[in-house]
Amino acid sequence: MLTVYGGMIIVMMLFMFFFAIYLTSRFRRCPADKILVIFGSGIGNNRSVKCIHGGGAFVLPLFQDYSYLSLTPMNINISTQNVLSKDKIKNNISSIFTVAISTDENIMYNAAERLLNLSIKDIEDLAKEIIIGSLRLILASFTIEEINQDSEKFFETMKENIEPELNKIGLKIINIDINNIKPVDN
Numbered sequence: 001m002l003t004v005y006g007g008m009i010i011v012m013m014l015f016m017f018f019f020a021i022y023l024t025s026r027f028r029r030c031p032a033d034k035i036l037v038i039f040g041s042g043i044g045n046n047r048s049v050k051c052i053h054g055g056g057a058f059v060l061p062l063f064q065d066y067s068y069l070s071l072t073p074m075n076i077n078i079s080t081q082n083v084l085s086k087d088k089i090k091n092n093i094s095s096i097f098t099v100a101i102s103t104d105e106n107i108m109y110n111a112a113e114r115l116l117n118l119s120i121k122d123i124e125d126l127a128k129e130i131i132i133g134s135l136r137l138i139l140a141s142f143t144i145e146e147i148n149q150d151s152e153k154f155f156e157t158m159k160e161n162i163e164p165e166l167n168k169i170g171l172k173i174i175n176i177d178i179n180n181i182k183p184v185d186n
Contacts, residue, residue, distance in 0.1 A: 029056040033071050035101065037112045040064035049112045053103045067116055073100040073174055074120060076128050082184060083136050087143040090184040093135065095177060097162075099127050102172040111170020127171055134162040147181060 030036035036052040041063045043050050050057065059066050076097045082090045101111045115123055138158055139147075147154045155176055163173045 023058070026058050026061060027056055028059050028066050030054060030068070035069040035071065035103070035108055035112070036066060037069060037116055038064055038066045039112075039116075047109065049109065049116075051105075051108045051112050053108065069101050069111055069116060070120070071101055071103065073098050074124050074127070076124050076131065078128060078131055078135065080132055080135060083139050085139055085144050086141055086146070089144060091139065091144065092180070092182050092184055093139065094179040094181075095135075096175075096179065097127070097131055097173060098175040098177075099166060099171045099173055101170055102167065104172070107167050107170055107172065109170075110168060114169045123171075126169060127166060130165050130169070131162055134158075134165055137161070144181065144183065151178075 028036055028038075030052050032054055034053075036057065038050040038052070038057060038059055039048065040060070042060060043064075053071075076099060078093070078095045078097060080093045083093055085091055101115065102108055115126075118126075135158070138154075138161055141157070142154055155178075158176055159173055166173060
């Protein structure tokens with residue numbers, strides 16, 4: 001009788017041991033420089049994904065999978081030609097925008113839904129197109145003299161107009177560096 005109970009206890013302990021190993025193998029940790037994106041069924045919160053920045057979560061086998069988004073900043077070189085300013089002067093603009101995936105909750109979900117599994121190059125190209133389109137509109141609302149006299153206002157206007165567009169795909173602006181704005185010689 002004692003050996004039957006002993007055998008059952010050993011079987012129960014082995015079951016608990018393997019179950020604990022199984023649970024720990026399904027736990028995914030998220031490093032500080034990444035966002036853990038869990039997708040599949042059972043996410044909840046009326047979202048298609050669950051995003052975790054720092055910490056970790058269990059990923060249910062067969063029902064869920066996971067991937068990571070990198071928070072590493074990207075430098076995007078922008079060189080636009082023949083951009084009209086408010087005073088109808090064509091200009092060539094050379095600039096560098098530093099952007100990264102945002103950790104703001106709503107913007108982070110935009111990134112998970114729109115950028116997951118895209119290469120860094122694809123993300124940079126997408127951001128570049130958004131920035132160039134907005135940059136042309138912004139420059140058209142300033143004269144070259146206004147840009148030179150009040151560059152702070154120009155930078156603020158750029159950030160106010162470009163960042164909401166980048167937020168729609170999950171990116172934020174870290175830095176803007178205008179290298180050169182030169183009028184085109186006719």
